Amino acid sequence: MMRGPFFCSLAFMALLVPVLAGCDLPSGGPGVKELTAQPQRQDSRRLFSGLVMQDITLREATIMAGQMREAEKLRVRQAIWAIDAGHSTRDPVIHVGDDLSVSILSFAGGGDTPAIMKLGHFPVLRDGMVTLPYVGAVRVVSLTYASIQQKLSRLYAAQRVFSHPSVIVQEEAPDGRWEADSVLVLGEVKTPGEVRWQPGGLMLAHVLAEAMGGGPPVPAGGPSDGQPVSVRPETVVSVVRHGQVVGALPLDDGLVNDIHLAPHDRVIVKKEASIRIPVLGGGASRPGIYSFGTCPTLADILAISGGLQRDAASSRAIFVLRRDHDTPHLLKIRFDRTYGLFVAQSFLLEDGDVVYVAESSWVPYFKVFSLMLQAGVLASIAR
Known part of the structure; x- marks a missing residue:
């Protein structure tokens, strides 16, 4: 029978393990x-x-x-300062007879992305007032578009009807005199294209909300980004001005901060895993x-x-x-x-x-023993 020699060979190989463990066997690196x-x-x-x-x-x-989180917050603040162009110097005042288009940007339903609700068109009456849903009559005559947007945002926030509302007031300008200063939005958004410049200027959050269509960013490849498990990207917004990237920041920071764009800016939304x-x-x-x-x-x-x-x-x-x-x-x-x-x-x-x-x-010893065990089994079978 072969059992005796076979187990004797196994015992002999076990004694050799400490010796052979010092040989150059495949290893995963230093211990x-x-x-x-x-x-x-x-x-x-x-x-x-x-x-x-x-x-x-x-x-x-x-x-x-x-320390790392504070450094990242500083980087985001610097990006916001670099992008923010301030209030538009071409911000006219509102006059009697103007026709205003009013919309509200808010986080409807507690979602992570904003949605735009268009309230409609409202004329400025002879008494300088405009009557709006939820807040009633508001005096707007002689105010700039930027200032009336801030005023209405505070009024709607006080009503507690919308979540973190930001009001967008636009002038109905059928002659298209603001078209030449439009902002271009590209990348992973639902509706890429130009956003018409407004007399009160454009804020980054408004542009993103309009391009995103009230939903999450859409990857360039389609509804499913197909990212492997080894990649977890973040959606980043970059602003190009005069041919150079002036700042880049996470999408969430672009939505929650008041960042004024400049005419002809280019906004690029993409996923990065840097x-x-x-x-x-x-x-x-x-x-x-x-x-x-x-x-x-x-x-x-x-x-x-x-x-x-x-x-x-x-x-x-x-x-x-x-x-x-x-x-x-x-x-x-x-x-x-x-x-x-x-x-x-x-x-x-x-x-x-x-x-x-x-x-x-103990892994190297286990490797040696496994190799010798395999060799012993093969030798015993060969007999």
């Missing part, structure tokens, strides 16, 4: 011990100036995330490059990449490699303790970061 070893911090060949290692606590993760996060290491379930429109948390990237590989990943720590002023940093998040999960929820990743999930220390 936790190799990453945290002192020689790694000061490379003898000067491949970099020095590796800074840091254990990330929940407090540190929260502080770092707060933040690329590689996930590496033998302990990662789905290594690869994952793209986001906004900075994801470590928990986000672990969820989208399938988390830690079962029976292969080291649960001791997850590493984030980051460069700060040309100095490489190895940020360590402990995953063998409960607080590591809370750190992952708070820790924000930025473009250029690398997430590394090491293999468990």
Whole structure:
């Protein structure tokens, strides 16, 4: 019988495992011990100036995330300041006999995107008043279009009929004298095209609402964007003025802020995923490059990449490699303790970061044993 020799060979191969484990077998990269070893911090060949290692606590993760969010808010504010052209210098006043078209931009039904409700056309009467739904008679004569829009927005907000209303007042100008100053809207919107300039000027939110048709952005490829799970883009609005992009900001910020456009502006709406996060290491379930429109948390990237590989990943720590002023940093998040999960929820990743999930220390031994076991079974079958 072959059972005796077969099990003897298995026992002999088990004794060889520690020896063969030192051979060059396929590996997923350095383990936790190799990453945290002192020689790694000061490379003898000067491949970099020095590796800074840091254990990330929940407090540190929260502080770092707060700093990143403040930096993003500052970037958005700077974009708003760059885009905002101020009130139109060609803003005429309203006269008796003018025919006004009044619409309300609001977030109807608690939705995420605005909708425009056209209230109708209203003449300015001899007493300088115009009678509007919900608010009644309002004096408008001698007011500029920009100022009457602000006044009516406050009146409608006080009625609590509409959610965050913004009033649009337009002059019915059949001669088309404002057509030459229209704003062009392009990209992932329902109705791309020109939006006619108004005597009171145009705000970015009004232009976006008209182009979006009261619904969410439509991808250029059709109703379904077909984005793979590895890409989570964000809808970004860019404004081109005199042939140059003066500012770009997220769609939500373009809708909620009062940003005045200039005549002949070009508004481009598109989805972007400019933040690329590689996930590496033998302990990662789905290594690869994952793209986001906004900075994801470590928990986000672990969820989208399938988390830690079962029976292969080291649960001791997850590493984030980051460069700060040309100095490489190895940020360590402990995953063998409960607080590591809370750190992952708070820790924000930025473009250029690398997430590394090491293999468990016993995985190389398991690989050797598997190879030798297969070889032993084949040898026993051959007999």
